[in-house]
Amino acid sequence: MAVVEHHETIEHGHAADGDGIHHHGHLTLEYQPGLPMGNSKLIVWLFLSTEIMFFAGLIGTYIVLRFGSPVWPKTHWVHLVEWIGAMNTFVLICSSVTVVLSLEAARKNDAGAAKGWLFLTLILGGVFLGVKMYEYSAKFSHGIYPAVPHSRIYERPDIYYASAVRARLNEPEVQNELKRLRGLRPDQLDPDKKVAEKMAAGLTEIDNVSKAVQDPTIGPVPLALDVAQKIYPLEDEESAATATEHPEGLNELFPWLKLPMVIPGGNIWAGTYFLLTGFHALHVLIGLIVFAIMIFTLRLGAERAYVIENIGLYWHFVDLVWIFLFPLLYLF
Amino acid sequence: MSESHETFDHGSSAEQAAHHGHAGIAKYIVVFLALCVLTAMSFWTSNQLPIPWPFPHQPAVARTFMMAVSCTKAMLVILFFMHVKYEANWKYVLTIPAAMMSIFLMLMLIPDVGMRMRNPGGGPPGVAQEQVQRLGSQSLDNQIQAAAKARSGE
Numbered sequence: 001m002a003v004v005e006h007h008e009t010i011e012h013g014h015a016a017d018g019d020g021i022h023h024h025g026h027l028t029l030e031y032q033p034g035l036p037m038g039n040s041k042l043i044v045w046l047f048l049s050t051e052i053m054f055f056a057g058l059i060g061t062y063i064v065l066r067f068g069s070p071v072w073p074k075t076h077w078v079h080l081v082e083w084i085g086a087m088n089t090f091v092l093i094c095s096s097v098t099v100v101l102s103l104e105a106a107r108k109n110d111a112g113a114a115k116g117w118l119f120l121t122l123i124l125g126g127v128f129l130g131v132k133m134y135e136y137s138a139k140f141s142h143g144i145y146p147a148v149p150h151s152r153i154y155e156r157p158d159i160y161y162a163s164a165v166r167a168r169l170n171e172p173e174v175q176n177e178l179k180r181l182r183g184l185r186p187d188q189l190d191p192d193k194k195v196a197e198k199m200a201a202g203l204t205e206i207d208n209v210s211k212a213v214q215d216p217t218i219g220p221v222p223l224a225l226d227v228a229q230k231i232y233p234l235e236d237e238e239s240a241a242t243a244t245e246h247p248e249g250l251n252e253l254f255p256w257l258k259l260p261m262v263i264p265g266g267n268i269w270a271g272t273y274f275l276l277t278g279f280h281a282l283h284v285l286i287g288l289i290v291f292a293i294m295i296f297t298l299r300l301g302a303e304r305a306y307v308i309e310n311i312g313l314y315w316h317f318v319d320l321v322w323i324f325l326f327p328l329l330y331l332f
Numbered sequence: 333m334s335e336s337h338e339t340f341d342h343g344s345s346a347e348q349a350a351h352h353g354h355a356g357i358a359k360y361i362v363v364f365l366a367l368c369v370l371t372a373m374s375f376w377t378s379n380q381l382p383i384p385w386p387f388p389h390q391p392a393v394a395r396t397f398m399m400a401v402s403c404t405k406a407m408l409v410i411l412f413f414m415h416v417k418y419e420a421n422w423k424y425v426l427t428i429p430a431a432m433m434s435i436f437l438m439l440m441l442i443p444d445v446g447m448r449m450r451n452p453g454g455g456p457p458g459v460a461q462e463q464v465q466r467l468g469s470q471s472l473d474n475q476i477q478a479a480a481k482a483r484s485g486e
Contacts, residue, residue, distance in 0.1 A: 035422040035425065036420050036422060037422065045426045046426065048430075049426060049427075049429070049430040052430045052431075052433075052434055053430065053433055053434060053437065056433075056434040056437050056438065057437060060437055060438050060441040061441070063441070063445065064441050064444045064445050067445055068444065068445060082375065082378045082380060083375070083380065086371060086372075086374070086375040089371045089374075090368060090371060093364065093367045093368065093371065094364075096409065096413050097360060097361075097364045097413075099413075100360050100413050101357070101360065104356055104357060104360075309415075312413075312414075313414055316409050316410075316413045316414045317414075319409060319413075320406050320409050320410070323402050323405045323406055323409070324402050324406070326371075326374065327374050327377075327398040327399070327401070327402055330378075331374060331375070331377055331378050331394070331398055332395060332398070
């Protein structure tokens with residue numbers, strides 16, 4: 001648009017001067033763009049510059065909080081599975097390749113192949129988001145949320161924690177369920193004998209926890225820590241290194257129990273994890289919407305190659321952000 | 333309106349086609365494989381692969397290694413997938429200021445890291461000793477004790 005206008009202005013100028021400047025006729029003016037590329041691509045690059053700043057701020061803040069916190073939860077404590085993150089990285093890399101192949105096909109004016117590759121990108125992006133949803137739900141189901149009222153994370157096994165456990169145990173919902181379970185014979189708890197035994201032992205543990213948190217002297221940390229370890233056990237350094245799964249506590253044995261749990265550093269971890277992955281997932285979602293619109297409304301021949309190039313730049317950037325988020329969030 | 337647009341884009345795509353031609357796809361596959369290997373290398377530091385990670389007790393080594401791997405991966409994506417390697421010099425106009433601003437932003441955050449890390453005893457209040465001893469890192473506990481000693485000595 002700007003290009004055409006510029007041309008026209010120059011030509012109008014010539015015409016207005018009329019015969020008076022006839023001797024200047026040899027002078028041919030040519031429009032030189034500031035940057036040798038189309039406006040759309042320039043806009044995408046400028047947008048990506050701002051996006052770099054956006055994620056640099058988020059990641060920088062994460063690093064400050066990560067290394068400034070006295071305790072940071074181990075991955076098992078917060079149900080973070082490294083290989084799932086690695087697989088998702090692989091999925092995003094694949095989707096970057098399919099975008100590039102779509103662009104190559106479009107440049108060769110092979111609209112069908114371009115659309116096919118873009119569709120594959122859409123599917124891979126969907127897989128990424130699906131895995132992300134699965135990961136989120138694994139955390140939500142354990143009461144790990146970025147904020148109250150859903151979050152059941154307590155930082156310290158102190159008197160506030162003990163009173164929160166007491167409050168939850170005294171809720172009618174919990175009391176009724178406990179009463180019901182205590183009325184059952186062992187074989188009615190679970191058809192599997194081993195599980196039934198475990199549940200019976202768990203019920204006894206709940207009694208112990210109940211008694212402990214009614215005790216006004218629970219304040220001292222070791223007592224509350226014992227309670228916390230029964231509800232949601234955390235491994236120490238050595239066993240955490242070899243464990244593949246979080247050890248089972250009362251919260252896992254009785255999913256309806258939903259007792260508050262102690263995860264040192266858990267709140268700041270949840271805050272940063274959900275913020276960073278959430279903003280990244282939002283970018284993925286926006287990319288997928290644009291892909292879907294392109295697939296269903298455009299013919300992706302050579303005349304549209306620049307559209308694929310532009311959305312491709314954005315998509316590669318989203319991939320790039322994940323390349324940094326994966327080690328920072330899962331492996332640091 | 334779109335005429336000038338197309339001229340530009342055809343121009344640049346023709347230019348790029350001349351640059352990589354038919355070798356393009358093969359090159360993308362090589363970059364893809366490199367990215368996969370690099371991802372596996374990052375994952376290696378979590379010590380869950382058959383080949384043990386050689387520095388399990390030095391997290392700083394693993395972190396430096398992972399960041400080096402990530403920067404390499406980022407470079408591959410930017411240069412090849414985003415075609416920056418084949419772009420004209422305008423790329424510097426856009427990337428250098430953004431890179432400088434990002435580095436500047438990181439530098440501005442360093443004081444925060446320093447303030448919080450070098451002040452273990454006075455960090456976020458109320459982290460119980462027993463809990464840190466049992467659940468947190470041992471070195472942190474030592475730091476807290478050292479800080480407490482230093483304070484009582486003053």
